[in-house]
Every structure is written in C-alpha cells, then in structure tokens.
Amino acid sequence: MPRLTLKTTFVVAASLVALSQLTAVTLASLPPNRYSNAAAPHTTYLSPMFTQNWRLFAPNPIAEDRRILFQGSYRAADGTLKQTEWVDWTDVELDLVHHRLVGGRAGYVTNKLFSPLGARYGKLLDAQRHVAVTTEEKDPPSWSELRKSLLAAGPSRPDSVEVYLRYERATIRLATEVLESRWPDRTFVAVRYSLNRQRVTPYDARHGSKQEREAARPREIRRVGGWRIPEVGSKAEQRVIADFDRRHR
Structure with a gap:
C-alpha cells in the first residue's frame, strides 16, 4: 500500500x-423543507454572513x-x-x-439586519428577553457575562442564544463605529x-390629502434594545464608516 505523504494528507x-462547507451552505440556502429544517441546528454558524432571504426571488410591494x-451613552466632564x-x-x-442616480445599488446593511x-x-x-433589554447604562455586561445570564434565564437551546448574540454584537459594532464617527x-x-417599524398607509386611504394619508397610517412601533459595551472594529473599518457617514448624511 503506497505511503501517504504530508502533501496528500x-x-x-x-x-x-x-x-x-459546500454541503452546509447548500442546505442552509435551500427553500424551507424537511432537509433544510433537519440541518438547521448544524448550520447556524453560517449566520449572519451566509444566509439568504428567499424574498429575493418573490418580491412583494x-x-x-x-x-x-443608534444611541450612545458617554461620561460628561462633570462625571x-x-x-x-x-x-x-x-x-x-x-x-x-x-x-445617487449612478453607482452601486447593493442592499444596505440595516435592511439585512432588521x-x-x-x-x-x-x-x-x-x-431571556427581560435579561436582554434590562442591562444597565452605567455598567453594561461583557458579552460573556450576558451569555451566561441569558443561558441561566431559561432552558432554551444554546444555539438560540449564540445566534442572537452574534447579531447583537454585529449591530453594536456598527453602532459604536457610527457614533464614534459623529462624536470622535x-x-x-x-x-x-x-x-x-411603521406600516404604510392603507390602500383605501391612498387618495386622501397628505395630512389624511399620514393620519390613516398605523403608528410606529419601536423596540429599544438593552445597553451593550462598545464594540470597535479595525482602524480601516472605522475609517470606512466615518467616510460613508460624511458623504451620505
């Protein structure tokens, strides 16, 4: 029997x-079915970078x-x-x-995160939701502390907590860089x-005046997340965010 070389191995x-990896990505990107559902617990590591929203192929109005x-809390000169x-x-x-009439039309980040x-x-x-939204402004928990608190609050599957924290951390990282670009x-x-989130004006009210259309529109619904420790990316990433903010706000 031929001996395996290091290169072959x-x-x-x-x-x-x-x-x-190819198998996992394929299963995760399939339309919902019994195979993709069965593989779901093993493909959560692909979120949020490799997930696919199937509305891309069935667009709705x-x-x-x-x-x-985003909002930040900072310590003023008086403490x-x-x-x-x-x-x-x-x-x-x-x-x-x-x-911008000319240029990229890629999906924007917050649309994908929402x-x-x-x-x-x-x-x-x-x-666990109570734990997630009641963190203190003056002393937000570290990510490891928040993970422990969430796991201790209920017997849910650990991967639910892990994926939730993954999206939280990505959003807080963006928020931190945006806020630091505004207030360096x-x-x-x-x-x-x-x-x-706010629903659009009902179809039956579309012919009213601007004031009537706005009055007929459902009220805005807000969900404010808990306070988190600031999360900063690389210097290059921070420069990109600051430059984008200057050009588009």
Whole structure:
C-alpha cells in the first residue's frame, strides 16, 4: 500500500473541509423543507454572513418602513452619564438609493439586519428577553457575562442564544463605529439600538390629502434594545464608516 505523504494528507483534509462547507451552505440556502429544517441546528454558524432571504426571488410591494437607530451613552466632564441623540443610520444608508442616480445599488446593511434581529430576539424565552433589554447604562455586561445570564434565564437551546448574540454584537459594532464617527471626542461607556417599524398607509386611504394619508397610517412601533459595551472594529473599518457617514448624511 503506497505511503501517504504530508502533501496528500493536506489535500485530502482541505477537500473534506471544502466539501463539508459546500454541503452546509447548500442546505442552509435551500427553500424551507424537511432537509433544510433537519440541518438547521448544524448550520447556524453560517449566520449572519451566509444566509439568504428567499424574498429575493418573490418580491412583494413594500408594506412597512424599517429603520435602525443608534444611541450612545458617554461620561460628561462633570462625571455624569449623558446620552446622544438617536442616529438614524438607515436614513444615511438610503441616501445611496434616494440621491445617487449612478453607482452601486447593493442592499444596505440595516435592511439585512432588521429581520434577523427581530427573529433571533423572538426565539428567546420571556425571561431571556427581560435579561436582554434590562442591562444597565452605567455598567453594561461583557458579552460573556450576558451569555451566561441569558443561558441561566431559561432552558432554551444554546444555539438560540449564540445566534442572537452574534447579531447583537454585529449591530453594536456598527453602532459604536457610527457614533464614534459623529462624536470622535467622546468616550462611550454603553451603546444601544432601536428597531422602528411603521406600516404604510392603507390602500383605501391612498387618495386622501397628505395630512389624511399620514393620519390613516398605523403608528410606529419601536423596540429599544438593552445597553451593550462598545464594540470597535479595525482602524480601516472605522475609517470606512466615518467616510460613508460624511458623504451620505
């Protein structure tokens, strides 16, 4: 029997890893069925980078406006905690669509984050949701502390907590970089976000005046997340966010 060389062993191992990844991505991207549902517990590591929204292939008219806003808490010169105004980052991102006739039309980040943030929060138990939204502004928990508190609050599957925290951390990282680009002279001690959604004016009220259409529109619904420790990416990432903010707000 021929002896395996180190090169052959490496090629075989790399091929198996690539095949496993390809299989996982394929199962995760299939339309919902018994096979994709059975594989779901083993493909959660793909979120949030490799998930696919199947509405791409069955577009529907926009039924509601969705926005993600960021707010930071910082320590003022007198030692007290103060909060920034809410920054509507979705509005900044939409400048690409509203005011740029030429250029990229890629989906904006907050549009991709909105639904998963709500869905992952919805999979938590009631006690875990309470833990998630009642963290203190003056002393937000570390990510490991928050994970322990969520797991201790209920017997839900650990992967529900892990994926929820993955989206939370990605959103807080974006929020921190946005807030630091707006207020570079402030040191933030806590950051949070708000999910705002408002249904469009009902079809039957479409012919009214602007005031009548606005009056007929359902009220806006907000869900404000808990305070989190600031999360900062690389220097290059921070520069990109700051540059984007300057060009589009």
